[in-house]
Amino acid sequence: MDVVITILAAAVRSGTPILYATLGEIITEKSGILNLGLEGLMLMGALTGFSVSQLSGSPWLGIACAFIVGAGISLIHAFLSITLRANQVVSGLALTIFGTGASSFFGQRFVGTTIPGLGRVPVPGLSDIPILGRVLFNHDLLVYISYGLVAFLYWFLVSTRTGLNLRAVGDTPRAADAMGLSVSRYRYIAVLVGGGIVAVGGAYLSVAYTRMWTELMTAGRGWIAVALVIFAIWHPARAAMGAYLFGGVVAFQLRLQAAGTSIPVPLLMMLPYLLTIAVLVFITIRQGKGILFGAPGSLGQPYFREEG
């Protein structure tokens, strides 16, 4: 029983970076812009978070800077895909390549060092609940913030004026424009805020999870997040389910490694990715055709007012 609780608690922690990245991408994609630069954004976020934490001694300053850097890099993508109407796939891939290279280059001097990072803050009262308390409420603050973000994002998209307008911009930019909304403004803000949140996911990895910097430490989590957005059909709560599923398998296979099984380690390390893809395929097949809950209607298509 204790093992299960430990694994579940670890699932939440190792799922949190992906959860942030997925939520960030949901915000971005809800505006109709596809950002495939998550892997690069997470790496830059991880490096910024780590380096600023180490140099300033404040992990929170590190996380704030990671947000700003993530938003800053996303500005490139926003400018290319919204103002210049460039191909969003190409522009997003460019961000990934840029983030991978730049983070390795600037991160060299931090390799092998560690930081104290974010400490554990059990929630008074809640953490005493049997089982659930240890699984959900015995983590660092950034984990709790991610719970809040899931709830907030859902409420924001469904019940607020800005959330409704954002959905309209992503579904039918032409109609949104004709109803007096500035498509570009909504898209810029969504891409910047979304990119910042993705980078916070990266920062979580280095500042709270491993508390050290390693080259390419995201190890494809950015791509998993891209896939999770689809699995979650752009729904924040389902994004949390997906992220924790991935995190759970990561924790489980680490446990198996530690216990010393005869299964080769590379195979074990493949497990989270394989399982996530399998679940995705399964869900997509089951949903079949028809309207998805939240797939933005104009995802990936630039908007140009004066055509036809």
Add this chain to the structure above:
Amino acid sequence: MDIVQMRGITKHFAGVTANHNIDFDLKKGEVHALLGENGAGKSTLMNILYGLYRPDSGTIYIEGKRREFSSPRDAIASGIGMVHQHFMLNPSQTVWENMVMGLADLPEILPKQDILRRINNISEKYSLRVDPTAQVWQLSIGEQQRVAILQMLFRKARVLILDEPTAVLTPQEALRLFELIKQMTTDGYGVVFISHKLHEVMENSQRVTILRKGEKVGTVETFSTSREKLAEMMVGKKFAFSIERSSREPGSVVLEGKNLEVLGDRGLPAVRGVSLHIREGEIVGIAGVAGNGQHELCEALVGLRKVESGKVLVDGKDLTGLSPRAYISRGVRYIPADRKGTGLVANMDVSENAILKKYWKKPVSRGYVIDWNVVRRFTRELVKSFNVSTPSISTPVRNLSGGNLQKLMLGRELSGTPRVVVAVHPTWGLDVAATKFVREKLLSERERGTAVLVVSEDLDELLSLSDRIAVMCQGELMGLVDDPSSITPEEMGLMMAGTPLSCIRKASV
């Protein structure tokens, strides 16, 4: 008192002059029709008034004050509302969400109950019945139009622009719409409606402004003009309203659909149990409001859409479930509605498009290689005999106008020996000369003994071309009339709205 004055409006699109030095006025309480052929610049002019396009030159005055609109937000703030031909609705949201889309004067946390009440108030006042909590994609086109109008009333528009509002409506629905417009003008609204239908303009407007090829021909009082005068102003020359059609006995059945069940793009039934046959040398017309299964039926008949149950026979041979190429080689030809999507490859040039349905056959193809000399010779002939005006045969077809696209496609489909031609909206968006050309070509195919199926929303077109007319509603055949001249427009409208012919005739006996 003029609410709207537009002066000297000029607008170019990529070298084409859409509007040239146009003046337009609208009075309070007036219905002002904007008449012109497709491509005359009507929608462009109104999109400028709505702030969606910015004019290259010219000025707009609203209630005497000069205004510059950089986006629809500004126009809406000045009380201008527009209902586009393709409604500006988000189909994946509810009706009430569409109402408040983009509205600035609402609290951040949306007061849903309050919004619902406001919507109900407006829809009761103008009898625009609609369920505010329904998803827009589930609504019929007529209901969506109501939502689009409500959207503008909700924005407190005082000027309402309707772009081709009746194109998607049954005759009865159109009547109701014009009653609504009348009611609105007595409440002080100014209404502009864009149309190319003369009778509509004659019956429902006080003034008419006629545009032709981007220029204003004139503005006239409706009571002082006539259909013929308007037609002349619109087209620029005397225009024969009817076309010659010989009497001809049809031959044997060529294309036959038996109890066809077909799904639409959303996976819902689009065609329900339709049986239909077309014989040699006859034209069968299919009427109906857009989106009632006509499109899916045609795709099923030419082998492009999966048939869930039922059969498609060509010359008595069962082709159900076979590939589109099996249909092509049996002489089935298709003229789809979306010319640059299904019909032609926009980025390929004229000659490549001309051989799309024969590139694998001799003499175009020799073994595995295409003989481009043969292709060029064939294309030049086709371009000449179908009057396709193109800079060269190596011009990408995306640069051709709608009329030339249609002629090119017609040329490709009618070359060789077609047995069946299925044409969907064959004259949509074409000018008068191209329309005439297309209709004549279809009639000469009929003369030659080809079986022709025409889908159109233009009832006049169907009545003048067809030997028999079928009407579709919600995927079912409401009736098949053997003698188009025997049917009244009222009966047609009732069938389009979903009353089977048998019930109509029974009731009238």
